[in-house]
Amino acid sequence: MKMTKTLLASLFAVGLLGSAGAQAATWCESGKPVKFAGLNWESGMLLTDVMQFVLDKGYGCKTDSLPGNSITMENALGTNDIQVFAEEWVGRSEVWKKAEAAGKVVGVGSPVVGAAEGWYVPRYVIEGDAKRKLEAKAPELKGIADLGKYAEVFRDPEEPGKGRFYNCPAGWTCELDNSRMLKDYGLEDKFTNFRPGTGPALDAAVLSSYKRGEPILFYYWSPTPLMGQVDLVKLEEKPGVDNSVSIKVGLSKTFHDEAPELVAVLEKVNMPIDLLNQNLARMAKERIESPALAKIFLKEHPEVWQAWVSEDAAKKINAAL
Numbered sequence: 001m002k003m004t005k006t007l008l009a010s011l012f013a014v015g016l017l018g019s020a021g022a023q024a025a026t027w028c029e030s031g032k033p034v035k036f037a038g039l040n041w042e043s044g045m046l047l048t049d050v051m052q053f054v055l056d057k058g059y060g061c062k063t064d065s066l067p068g069n070s071i072t073m074e075n076a077l078g079t080n081d082i083q084v085f086a087e088e089w090v091g092r093s094e095v096w097k098k099a100e101a102a103g104k105v106v107g108v109g110s111p112v113v114g115a116a117e118g119w120y121v122p123r124y125v126i127e128g129d130a131k132r133k134l135e136a137k138a139p140e141l142k143g144i145a146d147l148g149k150y151a152e153v154f155r156d157p158e159e160p161g162k163g164r165f166y167n168c169p170a171g172w173t174c175e176l177d178n179s180r181m182l183k184d185y186g187l188e189d190k191f192t193n194f195r196p197g198t199g200p201a202l203d204a205a206v207l208s209s210y211k212r213g214e215p216i217l218f219y220y221w222s223p224t225p226l227m228g229q230v231d232l233v234k235l236e237e238k239p240g241v242d243n244s245v246s247i248k249v250g251l252s253k254t255f256h257d258e259a260p261e262l263v264a265v266l267e268k269v270n271m272p273i274d275l276l277n278q279n280l281a282r283m284a285k286e287r288i289e290s291p292a293l294a295k296i297f298l299k300e301h302p303e304v305w306q307a308w309v310s311e312d313a314a315k316k317i318n319a320a321l
Helices: 002-029 042-059 070-078 094-101 123-127 144-150 173-184 199-212 253-258 260-266 273-285 290-300 311-320
Strands: 034-038 063-067 084-090 105-108 116-122 163-166 191-194 217-222 232-234 246-252
Touching: 002 253, 034 042, 034 070, 042 063, 042 084, 042 260, 042 273, 042 290, 042 311, 070 084, 070 094, 070 105, 070 173, 070 246, 094 105, 094 173, 105 253, 116 123, 116 173, 123 232, 163 199, 173 191, 173 217, 199 217, 246 253, 246 260, 253 260, 273 290
Parallel strands: 034 063, 034 084, 163 191, 163 217
Antiparallel strands: 084 246, 105 246, 116 217, 116 232
């Protein structure tokens, strides 16, 4: 009797594993593509291209990416119009929170550990820079709560009676968060809420001001190429504000449930942040397109990505490279 129970249990376990494997194979074998959010910031682009290459070459999946802003993409993830959001900043998006609470999306893994975000100013604004003969314009500036006293320092050229805060581009999740913070800190009347048209336009504004040694106040985040190019100070937030950043691979619930073999790969994806920042700086400096950089990364760092995939998939990916 004991043997029969054991045998039944073993067969049941094998059956379960077999059905999970069949489901996983079905997603790609049936010709259904794995659709990725076409993220438009550098780290998001690189992570997306790396994941697409791994699933395409290692697991025989058709992959695609659909462009759009992060809020649109998060909504599409909730309806399974896309399946993978490679760099989801969990906990900072109301769209994500609602979709997760409704059981429509699932966050897995830790593709980036050590990320940061906040409001920044160049260090010379607070400390000056003797080499560049720059005087400290706001020596007492420590936190966002102090900014009301320094609107004149960050004067908006189009509205000289106010300072200018460089927000995220419209349609990014962070743009809504930052707009709310301007209000919460009582800065709406003292600063214009300036939204650059694109991420590169924000970078250009920061680098241009930095080269000229001019004050600039802006939201930014890491991992990014810019963080390796300029010396910045992150302004403190109110005590008790949780500044921790958690980044997950966002998946539609449908995909999560129907493609366990692929989920097992995506939940292992992790790029060490220093290595990621180095690659992003290289992307900017050498003007390498993200899909090309993804292949370079995979060629140069098998020790990183081979831990994500099966032995068979690793052979196929290496052959494709």
